[in-house]
Amino acid sequence: VSFGARVNPTKVRGVTVHRLDYVQDLRGDLSVGEFERDIPFPVRRYFIVFDVPSEKVRGQHAHRECHQFLICVKGRCSVVADDGVVRQEFLLDSPATGLYLPPMTWATQYRYSPDAALLVFASHYYDAADYIRDHAEFVSAALQVSQDR
Amino acid sequence: VSFGARVNPTKVRGVTVHRLDYVQDLRGDLSVGEFERDIPFPVRRYFIVFDVPSEKVRGQHAHRECHQFLICVKGRCSVVADDGVVRQEFLLDSPATGLYLPPMTWATQYRYSPDAALLVFASHYYDAADYIRDHAEFVSAALQVSQDR
Numbered sequence: 001v002s003f004g005a006r007v008n009p010t011k012v013r014g015v016t017v018h019r020l021d022y023v024q025d026l027r028g029d030l031s032v033g034e035f036e037r038d039i040p041f042p043v044r045r046y047f048i049v050f051d052v053p054s055e056k057v058r059g060q061h062a063h064r065e066c067h068q069f070l071i072c073v074k075g076r077c078s079v080v081a082d083d084g085v086v087r088q089e090f091l092l093d094s095p096a097t098g099l100y101l102p103p104m105t106w107a108t109q110y111r112y113s114p115d116a117a118l119l120v121f122a123s124h125y126y127d128a129a130d131y132i133r134d135h136a137e138f139v140s141a142a143l144q145v146s147q148d149r
Numbered sequence: 150v151s152f153g154a155r156v157n158p159t160k161v162r163g164v165t166v167h168r169l170d171y172v173q174d175l176r177g178d179l180s181v182g183e184f185e186r187d188i189p190f191p192v193r194r195y196f197i198v199f200d201v202p203s204e205k206v207r208g209q210h211a212h213r214e215c216h217q218f219l220i221c222v223k224g225r226c227s228v229v230a231d232d233g234v235v236r237q238e239f240l241l242d243s244p245a246t247g248l249y250l251p252p253m254t255w256a257t258q259y260r261y262s263p264d265a266a267l268l269v270f271a272s273h274y275y276d277a278a279d280y281i282r283d284h285a286e287f288v289s290a291a292l293q294v295s296q297d298r
Contacts, residue, residue: 027201027205028198028261031199032195035194044184044185045182047182048179048222051178052176052177053175053177056175056177073197073266117223117266125183
């Protein structure tokens, strides 16, 4: 993945890597982003994950409707994104890097550094019915999405 | 300030302290909030401030139109909020604590711990014209707002 442009395509359907504004200053560092501009959807919910033991794996699900945007604002972690056919791993190690995951993307996060803080923006409020937690079910549903397009 | 309720009033006009969901789990800790529900306005922009030297003071301005919501998601910092008549200091030392600053609130942040990460949600995109950077001008404008209400 090249980080030359503001928005960079990946091998995984719809997944993009974004370069965000990050300002280092004697008065402190600033990471900043605007919704519907830098983050490509209106945001209704945020969550932050931290103090994840390094051996733990998080995620391992897809969302039917919800868009997500991931920024590791402290430390680093790795994300595997999977469209049902192709998967790709991304290292998030800078507050200047954002990873956009469209709906129907299976995602797994792991290899959190001890100081890691992963900020996630979501397009929808929490809804348990939006989760697909079985990978075989996901692959089948993703195939259907591809055929419908 | 009592933290018993979800939303707690303060001495400063319109400023409220919010208790947010914060889940501690063996797989990592989760701080979560929903816009227009937990955070009392639609959010268009976020920024995170970190690596602020402990002797530095940030903020020292008010916004004419922009609402802000501050969460210190790592470490701690202090915020002084001022409505032009009354000022109050708040210690933000938990991802479960949010501080809502309505428009026309003068705010100063200081005493950042070395590991502090201050997450701010804003109701408006960045606009230099929205800032009041002179305290005397702010007090005069805030008095006008009070009289108009």
